[in-house]
Amino acid sequence: MNSIRAMAVGLFLMATLFEVISAIAQTDFRTLNCQFPSGTTAKFDKEWDVKAAADKLNFSFENINLAQAKARVIGPFGMTNVLLFRGNNSLNFLEIMPDGNQTFTTVFFSFQREGRQKGMAVWYPAVHSRHMTIGSSPVVSHLRGFCQPH
Numbered sequence: 164m165n166s167i168r169a170m171a172v173g174l175f176l177m178a179t180l181f182e183v184i185s186a187i188a189q190t191d192f193r194t195l196n197c198q199f200p201s202g203t204t205a206k207f208d209k210e211w212d213v214k215a216a217a218d219k220l221n222f223s224f225e226n227i228n229l230a231q232a233k234a235r236v237i238g239p240f241g242m243t244n245v246l247l248f249r250g251n252n253s254l255n256f257l258e259i260m261p262d263g264n265q266t267f268t269t270v271f272f273s274f275q276r277e278g279r280q281k282g283m284a285v286w287y288p289a290v291h292s293r294h295m296t297i298g299s300s301p302v303v304s305h306l307r308g309f310c311q312p313h
Contacts, residue, residue: 192312195224195254195270199291202306206297216304220291224256224268224310264295270310286311 202216222238224245232247234256248255256268268291275285286309293304 193225193227194313195227195310196313197222197224197268197270197289197291197308197310199289199306199308201308202291202304204302204304207301216306220306220308227254262296264293267292267294276309284311284313 199220201219203213204216204218205211205213220238222236224234224236227234227247229247229249234245234247235242236245236256236258243258243260246257246259248257250269252273253269253271256270258266260266268289270287270289272287275287277285289308289310291304291306291308293302295302
């Protein structure tokens with residue numbers, strides 16, 4: 164019985180250590196460069212009109228600070244501060260615009276792919292969603308891509 168208990172405690176400690184190491188791996192950078200080459204967009208008038216997203220989107224998160232739960236996004240529309248939430252092996256960034264529109268980006272650290280050129284950092288899968296009202300119409304988009312830490 165004691166050996167089973169010792170084994171269970173050992174497995175628990177190993178799992179806890181793995182989670183701590185994963186969390187440390189998520190925080191050893193202050194910048195993420197993100198590219199979103201594909202996705203869908205939809206506008207609601209009387210029905211949802213869903214299309215492949217025509218725009219490819221590139222932006223960066225800088226000054227990532229987990230302790231203060233904030234970062235800054237810099238992209239084609241300027242720069243602004245965003246809220247930062249730690250998820251299950253992920254980081255989540257929420258931008259709330261002055262008009263109430265929102266964007267939400269999640270970077271997943273449970274999978275990775277090698278950099279496209281030798282010596283480049285790995286890329287992590289990411290999604291970017293926009294929830295907006297433009298005029299009186301709801302407009303949403305969901306883009307898929309990757310983010311690379313620096």
